[in-house]
Amino acid sequence: MSAGTTYLDHNASAPLLPEAREAVLKALELTGNPSSVHAHGRALRSLVDEARTRVAKLAGATREQVVFTGSATEAITQAIVGGAKALGFEGIVISAGEHAAVSKAAEATGLPVTIAGLDENGVIRVEEIAAAMARADAFGARLLVAVHLVNNETGVIQPIDRIEVLVGTSPHFLFVDAVQALGKLELDFAGRAPDMMAVSAHKIGGPQGIGALLLKGHADQVRLIPGGGQETGRRGGTEAVALIAGFGAAAQVFPARYFEANPGEILETAVQRLRSLAPATVVFGETAERIGNTLDFAIPGLKNSVAMMGLDLRGISVSSGSACSSGKVGPSHVLRAMGVPAELGECAMRLSVGWNSTMADIDAFIEGLTEVLNRHRERRATAA
Template sequence: MSVYLDHNASAPMLPRARAAMLAALEMVGNPSSVHGPGRALRAVIDDGRDKVAKASGAEAKQVVFTGSATEAITQAIVGGVKAFAIDRVVVCATDHAAALKAAEASGVSVRVVGVDENGIIDLDALARQVESADAAGEKLLVAVSWVNNETGVVQPRGRIETLIGPTPHILVIDAVQAFGKRGLDFASSATDMMAISAHKIGGPAGVGALLVKGHADTVRLIPGGGQEQGRRGGTESAALIAGFGAACEAFSAAFEADRSAALVDAFEDRLLAVAPDAVIFSRGAERVGTTVNFAVPGIKNTVAMMSLDLAGIAVSSGSACSSGKVGRSHVLSAMGVAPDLSECGLRVSFGWSSTTEEIDAFFSAFETVLSRHRRNGAAA
């Protein structure tokens, strides 16, 4: 039995998304062409844009398609620094590498705001960044991952918007892991730009979107030939966008939040029953009901993942965007987790296709890992 418990990395594709992509792939032409085939592809893209907008609480004109969420985040940060004459970028210590690396590449000073032991951003420290910028007449771009991809922790977006939204400063929200799990309400929010991705909700990899307010229309990363109303150059992939739109349409019905949260509760109860010494990270904070990040002291994630993979169980140690590296998580480090414990961290993430049978299969394999660890400990 093959068991996939890594939805935060990439969700299995929804059947409706696959069907929409296949239909679009049968079409020919360039969506920027004015002839019939081109107009037909443009209609596919417009339909996809409408569906993405509806799912994210945005207006269709606010949706800019990109090649990935990483590109969207980079456009928001690197392009935003240039467009708004930003003096300083502020990020959260537990943000995704896409935001941290984009901040480094922005060409301006970067400040990193810390988190508490549960991974919640230090709002007082963020407020001090705003106060110091105001006093110096500087303009900030603040980027925060709303839902952490490793722990599932939900940052207080409303309070961050209250702090940044009424000011001249720019707020970028990485909503990749929140999309499909929280209402984004972009159009009515105080967020200036927001990044989302298709493959986290059962759409295809290779397409994301940057949601932009009207005053951010000048934010560019790839100038190109004027596609996406001049906001992102390059011929759009109608097939990928069709799959993105179809996933948005299907995901709300396919994703059962209560059922997924019940899976997490069942998983955590069973974990603590078989491994009472297990540490579940961020359990004291609000989390989305899809993610469990835990460690059993003494069992390195490299060892556990290898054994689970051999048994056909797919889990991760955190972000899948680190070139396949396994080891200590920057998120857990920022939370003050000891190095030896953070190197034991494993992430299990559920989604639309997850079942209780997959939990059973996980523990059947994981109990073998535990037994081996206990035997080795006794022998020592």
């Protein structure tokens, strides 16, 4: 990041890795269409093929299972909207903690949508998915169960293994939003039960504007954008070779950089220092299994709108949750589903770190937050 700034919003978008930047620039120097059979086209096709191999390896998939899309949102929409059309689902089950890309796609199908709740730790209530499946089985109806692996706000890792047991041997389908898990958790798409899975480049230091949908063979007919046969007919439109090359480069180098940065230790330190600064600090999903790079917390009485503005003025970037709903800082649907009181939810902030994060980022954050909190306390004392 530039001098004088501190970036703690990797879940929104990770900084571009140097290797990904270089791959994008090199690809932009080439001319042609990757579908052309001449030498120019073949050179571009080789970049796409190499990137597909790298993304597949990181996701535990085969090359043939990777379909490049314009974003993870597009991949999610292809899976849900395209899947509803191609596979004849008669209903969709999601959780109350899904990203808007999932919930809006489910609504767009026009099918009945069942929403499984979250417990107080932000964990999907698997028994509610089981109940929905049982109701569908009674009528011979096929469902699509669409759930996330890692919550983008709380970092809670969902019990996908339990959901796989439910769906895996049934006539129903399972889609997993693995956007926040790629490169941070070990994925085995080819060997596990999910029928479809979405991933994204810019969450792992790749460029924005490129994602991928992973499809098992029995879901291969799922389409969203028809066209000239690109991506073996599964996603029309000339491939964005430069972005795809950047995705491949990020997939190759991100995990090592991420784990070398030790994000879990960085955020453990952040929690300790937050509680030293404000003992009443609440960590959401604290007792659940969580991914190491995400911390969702609140200091009671300090609204996130006030804190984030004060931090931003000091060159420190944090968020209140999903970037897709930021810009309007409001209550989190995830925290609401967890039963968090509205007043406390208005104080929620998220720190998310990644491949280039350091303890110095936490030093800057705590220093800035201390100033914001002290000013806030002074104002409250004056008002009283």
